[in-house]
Amino acid sequence: MSEEGTLVASGVTHSFAGTKVLDGIDLRVSRGSVVAILGPSGSGKTTLLHILGGLLTPDAGRVDRPFERPAFVFQEPLLLPWRTARGNVAFGLAGLRLARSERLSRARTMLVKVGLGQDDAVLYPHQLSGGMKKRVALARALAIEPDVLLLDEAFSALDVGLSREMQQLVRLDAQERGVTVVLVTHDLSEAVRLADRVIVLAGRPGRIATRLSIDRPARLRDDAFVEAEIRRIAALEAIRDAFRPTLSG
C-alpha cells in the first residue's frame, strides 16, 4: 500500500524512564516532500524526529525507513571541538567512500554555500559564533547529499535574514535532488514557508492534534501569502488548543 520511498510510521509509542512521551503516532512522508512537525516544547517533537531518523527504537509501533543516507541537524550544533569548521563538515562525509582531498574540497564548497569563507573554514568551534556553528552543522548535513534530511530547530538560533537564507538553501536542495525533509519547529512561520504538510503534536504524552497541508508550491510563497496563512492557521481551534498549555503556563 505504500509507494516507493515513503517514510511510514504507524502506532509509534515511546517512553523515557517510565514516562510516556509519544502515544500512537501515525504518519507518512512521501519521497521529496517536506513535512513540518510543529508543537509546543515538551510535546515529543525531537523524540519523534530521532525515531523517524533511526536514532531511537520506539517501544511500540513500526517505522519504515526506505532511505540510505540520512542527515541530521540537531538542536545543538554538536560539532567536534577539536576539528575546524571544515574538518567538522568533512567528518560527516567519513561514512562515504571518498578520498580525503575530495572530502575536504566538498566541505569547503558547502561551507561557502552556507556563507562561511576561507577564513572561517579553518576556525575551531569555540572561535565561531552561535549562528556560525549552526551553519557549519547545516553544511555538514547537506554535504553528504542526503536522501532524507532531518532538521531539529535548525534555523532557530539564526537572525531573521540568515534563517531565511538557510531555509531557501534547504528548499532548493529538496527540490533539486528530491530530498525528503522532516523538520521540527515551534515557529509557525518556518513551517508555513517550507512545508507541504504540517503535523501538530500536542499534549503529554504527545499525540497528533491535527494535520494541515499547505498547497501553494514553496517557491511561490511570498511574504503576503505566509502572513495570511499564519493568520488562518493560528485561528484554528485545534492549533489554539495545542499551544494553550504553554501560553498559560
Place this chain on the structure above:
Amino acid sequence: MPRISWRRLAGGERRWAVLGLGAVIALWEIGHRVYGDFVLPSPLATIAALGRLGASGDLWPAVVTTARDALSGFLAATLAGSLLGGLAGRSTPIRAMLQPIATLLIGVPAIAWVVLSLLWFGGSGLAATFSVAIAVGPVVFAAAVQGTRTVDGGLRTMARAFRVPFGAMIVDVYLPHVLSYLLPALGTALAMSWKVAVMAELLSGTGGIGDGLAAARAEVDTAKTMAWVVVVVALLLIVERLVIEPVRRYFETWRHGLPGEAA
C-alpha cells in the same frame, strides 16, 4: 589588573625556572660545606664522577639498558592500560570486573612486584619490564576509563546519525577527548617507569643504572651515587620533553585556537 601581572610573570617564566634550579644547587653546595664529602659530595664533585663514569665506558650501556627496561614496560602498560580502559569505559560489566583488579594492583607496593618478578623471571631482562608494566598499567587504565566514560553523548549520537565508520568514531570522537585525560596520566606513568626500572635493576644486578647504583653503594662512593641519580633525572626530563610534550602540544592545538589542518 591581576591578568596583566600574570602574563608578565609568564613572559619571564624561564628566568624563574632557572632561579628555582639555582636555589636547589646552592642548597646542595651549602649542604656539602656543612656535612662534608662523604654525606653530600659537592655538585662539582658529582659532575666529575659523572665524567669518570663516561670515560670508563660504564655510562652508555647502563643508560641503554635502563631506557630499554623503562620504556618497554611503559609501552606495554600504555597499550594494555588504554585498550582495557577504553573497553571498561564503554561497557559496565567489563568496568565492574576490571576496576577492583586495577585498585588491587595499585595497592601492591612496586618493590613487591620487583621481588616477585625476580622470582618469576629470574635474571632475564624481562623482570624489570614486567615490574614496570604491572606497576604503571593500572594508572593508565584508570585515566583511560575516566576519559572514555566522559565522552560527550551528543557527539556520539551525531556520529551515529551520520553513520560514521568505527575507525573514524575512535579517531575523531573518542581519541581527542580521551587523550586530555590520558596524556597527564602518561606523564606520571613515565616518571614512575624510570623509578621502578632502576629499582628492579638494583635488585636483579642485570645491568642498567640500578646495577650501577648497587655497585656505587658497595664501594661506598657517594659521588658516584649522586652521578647516577643525575643521569636518571636527566633521562626522565629528556624523554618527557622529546615525547610527551610534543604529543601534548600536537593534540591540544585546537584549545589555543591556532589554525591547524584536520579532517
